[in-house]
Amino acid sequence: MMSRILNTEVVVPVIERLVKKACCELNDNVMEAFRSACEQEESVLGKETIQILIENGEYAKREQMACCHDTGAAVVIMEIGQNVAWEGKPLKEQVNEGVRQGYEKGNLRKSMVADPLERVNTNDNTPAILHTEIVEGDTVTITVMPKGGGSENMGAFKTLLPGQGIQGVKDFVLEVVKRVGGNPCPPYIIGIGVGGTMDKCAVMAKKALIRPIGKRNAKPLYAELEKEILDAVNNTGIGPLGMGGRITALDVHIDYYPCHITALPVAVNFQCNAARQATETI
Ligand code: SF4
Structure with a gap:
């Protein structure tokens, strides 16, 4: 089978978009789970708390604001089809560029320090925590999961x-x-x-x-x-x-x-x- 050739730069706008979307929009599956949890919750305080989380999720999506101040480490999970051949700059650099642009343009908090002991903020939320897996096919599936501390x-x-x-x-x-x-x-x-x-x-x-x-x-x-x-x-x-x-x-x-x-x-x-x-x- 012929390889599908992709320039690594294609991942930059995708990851930028995914960072902003993930941070500002809890998906329907999560919002639905909140609503059902609110019905099941027996404690009054617990119910009120979930109601606030629902309102917070709706507000964040409407205003395109982060749903939590801690916008996390950028966990990026890539499933790469074995028939994809990459050209261009190193993939890791482009993933980090997508993360950099997503956090910058989305006004999202930068929470990564360059060295775990020296503790100096990288100021752009890079590097991503990148996991790659080779799978069948010729497509690339990218998931961004911002992970709060x-x-x-x-x-x-x-x-x-x-x-x-x-x-x-x-x-x-x-x-x-x-x-x-x-x-x-x-x-x-x-x-x-x-x-x-x-x-x-x-x-x-x-x-x-x-x-x-x-x-x-x-x-x-x-x-x-x-x-x-x-x-x-x-x-x-x-x-x-x-x-x-x-x-x-x-x-x-x-x-x-x-x-x-x-x-x-x-x-x-x-x-x-x-x-x-x-x-x-x-
Ligand atoms: S664990 Fe961190 S990211 Fe998650 S809701 Fe709490 S403060 Fe926000």
Whole structure:
């Protein structure tokens, strides 16, 4: 098959657009989940809190303003068809250019420091946290997921013993949820990676957050576990923004991968109520 030749510069306007869209417009799936959570929430304060989140989401979209002051680290996930051949400047540079222009033109807060110990702001929110995956076909799907510090900082990883099994996964996730309380700005989505190696597991937890709210894992074992963890999290009483109530999580998404016989890696990644993401395919 002939390669489809793309100049890397094509990603710049796409990423610029996706950054601005993601930061200012919570997608319909998230807004719908808020509305349904508001109906289900039993606590008065919890209900009021979700109502404020709905109004905030509507306002941000209407005024094209960031729905949260923390416009996050720019996580960029690219699924690149194996029949695409790139020409032009390095892809990574162009991804960063798209992020730079998106944050600048969208008047979005710049939150990246160049060195984690020296702590000097890069002032343009670069570099992106770029994940690439080679897939079938000749298209490129780009997802931008701005990831705020409050939720990202609460993530956790642990390698369990294989014998700890399903119960071990549940116990670990619940232990993390109770420890972090209202810090990840609930109602949140929990992305869980099970299996792989430490690095693979963490990326799975992050990518699990892309899945639409309400969509279960295709494998019944994991679909059931998602439902059980969701119920358990919503019985902790943490509630919207930690105010107390039933709706702590909007959903739980698990992705899994084969792993070594000696290990059962589990990663937990939170996506706060500012559950921002936008996707386009080139
Ligand atoms: S955790 Fe999310 S909602 Fe809370 S301050 Fe950070 S970006 Fe905003």
